[in-house]
Amino acid sequence: MSDLVRPSAVASYHRTDKAAQRFSVPVRCCVETDLDAILPNRLTRSYVQIRLNKTKMHLQTVLILSAFFLCNAKLPRYKQHLNELSQNLTQNSQSLRLLQTERKNERTNRIVDQYRTRHRRESFNSRSYESGLIWAHTERLDESGDVILRWVNTDSSITFRLEARTRGYVGLGFNSARNMRKADLVVAWVDDRHGNAQILDCHGLAFEDRTVADEVQNYELISGFQNDTHTTVEFRRQLDTCDKQDTVIGEDTIQILWALGPEGSDGELPRHVQSGFRPLRLLQPLAKPDSIPLKYWDVRISNFTIPHVMATLFWCKVFKAPELTRKHHIVGYEPLIDSRPIRSGKPVIEKNSLSPVHHMVLYECAEDHDKRQWNEWTESEGFFGPNRPGELATCVTPIAAWAMGSKGEFLPENVGIPLGEKGGVSYYMLEVHYDNQELHQFLDNSGIRIHYTSSVRAHDAALLGAGVGVSALHVIPPKQLAYRTVGICSPECTNNTMPEEGINIVSVLLHAHGHARKISFKHIRGGEELPRISEENSYDARYQQSRIVPGGRRFLKGDSLITECTYDSSSRDKPILGGYSATQEMCLSFVLYYPRTELAGCYSMTPVLEFFEAFGVREFYGLSMMDVEKIFMSSGNLDGLPPELEANLREHSLEETIVQGDDQGVGLMKGLVIKEPPEFRNKTFMAHLNEMPWFEPLFTEQIEKTLSKGVHLTFCKKRDDSWGAPIQLQIYPNFTEITHNAASEKSCNYKSVRLPSMTTTGSSASTNTLTSAILAACLYIIVAR
Secondary structure, eight states, rough: OGGGGGGOTTOOOOOOEEEEOOOOOOOOOOOOOOOHOOOOOOHHHHHHHHHOOOOEEEEEEEEHHHHHHHHHHHHHHHHHHHHHHHHHHHHHHHHHHHHHHHHHHHHHHHHHHHHOOOOGGGGGGOOOOOOOOSSEEEESSSSSSSEEEEEOOOEEEEEEEEEESSSSOOEEEEEEESSTTTEEEEEEEOTTOOOOOEEEEEEEEEESOOOOESOOOOEEEEEEEOOOSOOHHHEEEEOOOOOOOOOOOOSSSSEEEEEEETTOSOOOOOOSEEEEEEOOOOSSSOOOOOSOOEEEEEEESSSSSEOOOOOOEEEEEEEEOOOOOOOOEEEEEEEEEOOOEEEETTTOOOOOOOOOOOEEEEEEOOSOOOOHHHHHHHOOOOOOGGOOOGGGOOOEEEEEEETTOOOOOEEEEEEEEEETTSSSOEEEEEEEEEOTOOOEEEEEEEEEEEEEEESSOOOEOOOEEEOOOOTTTTTEESSSSSSEEEEEEEEEHHHHHHHHHOOOEEEEEEEEEEEEEEEEEEEETTEEEEEEEEEEESSOOOOOHHHHHEEEEEEOTOOOEEEEEEEOOOSSSSSBBBBTTTTSBOOOOEEEESOSSSSEEEEEEEHHHHHHHHHTTOOOOTTTTHHHHHHHHHTTTTTSSEEEEEEEHHHHHHHHHHHHHHOOOHHHHHHEEEEEEEGGTTTTTHHHHHOOOTOOHHHHHHHOOOHHHHHEEEEEEEETTSBBSOOOEEEEEOOBOOOOOOHHHHOOOOOOOOOOOHTTHHHHHHHHHHHHHHHHHHHHHHOOO
């Protein structure tokens, strides 16, 4: 993800006229009577029911009036103890919390006991059961494959099959966080004595890691059985159960929790013996490969030793396409991850060793007549990213983009990406980003398997990169819960590079690093925002699976694209700068579309002058703003500067590059010394940035508004590395944003059905509610006096 989003040294841009503009619990009755049994006549039953209701109302009135006079008579004593009650509020609330937890535990035990004593005909005895469902998705929830989750969904429900290596209970959970607090949980087991499967709808408590049963049971057991080693259960639920104790399953990434109970924990909920979590999107269309056999081409690094002195490393390797006599189509790809840690000088296979491969992109390279040179590069080991030959700058069109957590992608049946000299190009470049913050040594043979076919599909497809240009000018302040940055694909770019009928967007891969929490891919036409092409409101950098756009999206000439990222930097004390390191940040979208055009990249960044002005800096020692601009536009190239200044800047840049690889101007930020204004004089810009009052909301909001909604420097790059439109300064487009109002779109009739074991406590529940009302009335009188 480099050339596509970095400016070129030879670029020039024009300030347009636009740049001159100003930025500018229902209550139960105390009497529970089976009227149907003793009064068969319907009219008689109705009359008696009305009389009972009136009697209850009279009784409640008498109780409240009695409480009123009692409170009034005891008023001085209540006033005397009111301050004591206030002083002990913290202790009382803590005791109340413990009491509530104890009551929830009692309810859970009561529900579990009911499940244990069920008549056998109410349970499922399914040792011989074989599922008739076709599972659309299968995922290992743990590294060793001891917990397998399969599922298939409709428009309103989802069905799961959970296979776990345990003879105790197995738990599955859904949460936005990576723990069980407030999580939606389901616990299942198979009775060892009778072989009957049971399931329990639960949730996690807010203040401790404890599981309690829900008031309403919304999970439906389909089947369950166990053998000598495994427990398997199948169950279903609604995507939205309209139960506040259940999680709504939607299109966003969700943390899937799992837990295994000790052997024999049937109907009990002791502490689990194994547990874990994994981010997944449960609602995702599945594009399947052709029914005909596919060929594959493995594009992978060969026996490359990842040095233990670099936390971030970009490695580039050139490959020659397969020898094909006619055009073929790439129809899918999948990752090949093979990273072996080196111990005592030898690579070893370790079960729980995590690969340092962070992401990989395969690029097409523009045709070159000097094939002798390109063939030599295909025989070489590869190149360190910043030191690769200049000719590789023509490798800018992405063909496959993989990131952590992705299983790859198969394209829809009507599109394919051309492959081979007769229909595509001859040479490709694989760029691998290694994230090795622990500075371990690995032997790597990772890459991408390309699936292709001779059965050419209806449309030639391509990938387009969009978003924020990777640069140290992309700043995320510290101590922020939701700070936004945006990248623009301008209408000038789409006007110059797209056909009259526009293009059709098929899928999108949203990409950022560990501090991103939301990413939106917006579509602007005229002054209106159309429905979001893709959106992730629970982004997890460890799960970056491409997202199919349901039904596709028609994108016309002159439309704009906006990639918006929202970051949580509340745990950071210093600003985060843009860059390729996993400790830095990105904000990108990779868009699969058809028909294929010449456009390869469309993105923007904050102009250098406007960026430094936002932080009150007007001048640096030894460099004009035009000099600084040239350095950032050439990805940190320091050639041509005065020798003394160049040596100083290279020292800071080299320090960053040695550890973090291609720093994209991060080192430069540490070397620039402020000259004007006087109040910041002799500080490095990085020191100045660190001292900004980021704790002041008004200040941070103004910075966000200036950098995101102000002037943008837009780039439009074609497949041959030429410019599809002049680089320009443009104001953030003025448009009417769409709004989401989930409450108006859907109303839930929350279920009031409760388990039989709960109905026996109806009287006590009503009594408690009425008592609470009386006490509240008393407290109101006391305060009023």
